[in-house]
Amino acid sequence: MSPSIELCGYKVGPGQKLFVIAGPDSIESEDMALRHAKLLKEMTSRLGVPYAFKCSYDKANRTSGKSFRGPGLKEGLRILDRVKREVGVPILTDVHETSHVGPAAEVVDIIQIPAFLCRQTDLVEAVARTGKGVNLKKGQFVAPKDIVHSARKAVESGNPNVLVTERGATFGYNNLVVDMRGFAQMREAGLVVCFDATHSVQLPSSGDGQTGGERKFVSLLARSAAAAGIDALFTEVHEDPDRALCDGPCSLNPQMFEDVLRQVLAIRRALGHEPA
Template sequence: MSNTPSIELCGHKVGPGQRLFVIAGPDSIESEEMALRHAHLLKGITSRLGVPYAFKCSYDKANRTSGKSFRGPGLKEGLRILDRVRREVGVPVLTDVHETSHVGPAAEVVDIIQIPAFLCRQTDLVEAVARSGKGVNLKKGQFVAPKDIVHSAKKAVEAGNPNVLVTERGSSFGYNNLVVDMRGFAQMREAGLVVCMDATHAVQLPSSSDGKTGGERRFVSLLARSAAAAGIDALFTEVHEDPDRALCDGPCSLNPQMFEDVVRDVLSIRRALGHEAS
């Protein structure tokens, strides 16, 4: 068992020996009704599986391949929708921020603030998110080695927030491809980090589809199972009721049944290896 201390997210202990924490939802808010529908659906699935859960969805995807790509409803409208999801569905909510000026408004609404992978070394952003007092989901950049993300995590901890989850989402492997080094989970754990696997972004084929990012959905389950065996504390997946029609990251997203199957597999592996109580 790792000596990594647990953190707290949305009232749940997350870390070695604790229950798997699940973060899931569509990549971006396509409409108010769509966000509410998905939150209800995913709450039902995670309740059946008995796992603590946070609904994730982005109000603005600022790092799209093309300037013509769908981004979402924007800060004000997006946070209004996420606030409604949180109140009416009764689930914790996660969203990402790309600018320090967005941290304050986001912190008024959501429970976990995510720092995008491309921005994981932006000191001002990391510190601002940490000082918000909300849970921090720090995505490990595609260009950052597992043993080096500890420096970004320390920025948040030293800004006064110990509740930092570090999420693996693959590393750049040549052009238009990512690879996950499963040794990285052990390295991050040895550095005292609580770790999460983003099994859907890890199958991206960045900028590979004529101004859009492609993906290989069929490998999501494989990577999630492998990460469960390697020792993760949380699982992150994007889920869409009709991935082939999603406005963002559809090729990487799971449909609801695939999501449920993946979480069941991950739970079985963790229990078999003694990573959590059965």
């Protein structure tokens, strides 16, 4: 596999600028999505890093069937299309079934395969065949050295532009840990690697039908990952995380996110990983 890939017209990999993926977990409203995309585009432009806006139209894997899922496929993609056109920013969203792949590919620039579905061959191959960038979330149950097999499914379907995202490994019940050795192991396998700094602090299903999180550790883990060696950073950002309809305990507000991003960039520059 290639030591670098192309996402949204940017080279991503060792020796390239950090690629940033950020936005709210889910589309809560059209205005909310537009507001966040504009704010995050301005911030990342000011810091000089390539950026894609992320947001989900349907969270099909919530702990409880009563939890907020989003506006759904048709309305959600309409909103993301408007964000893309009006804000002028590339879009990433996730798909949970093969029937959603075609409609999503008509709008978005990067299609994400959720961690729970990273071994679903039909889904991985369908996403790869669109020719869009692929963000393959590493399952919480998958060893770093083993995710290469899922990535190869996409590459062998004709798509070399596969980003693999670490988002923590299951550590007993209701907890995740991040093994920093995994970044080196995945890179040694020829993968281009992203770190999801916010989902990695989840406490899965630890509440009453809800997933909790430890936001206070996001910065620590992001700095550690930057030192270990990553090519991209994935972060969920919400203007008021404590009122977010999904994954609020893990999300950062915009100022927190900017602080974390500045710290990550400073570490990369100190190590010679971030080009001028």
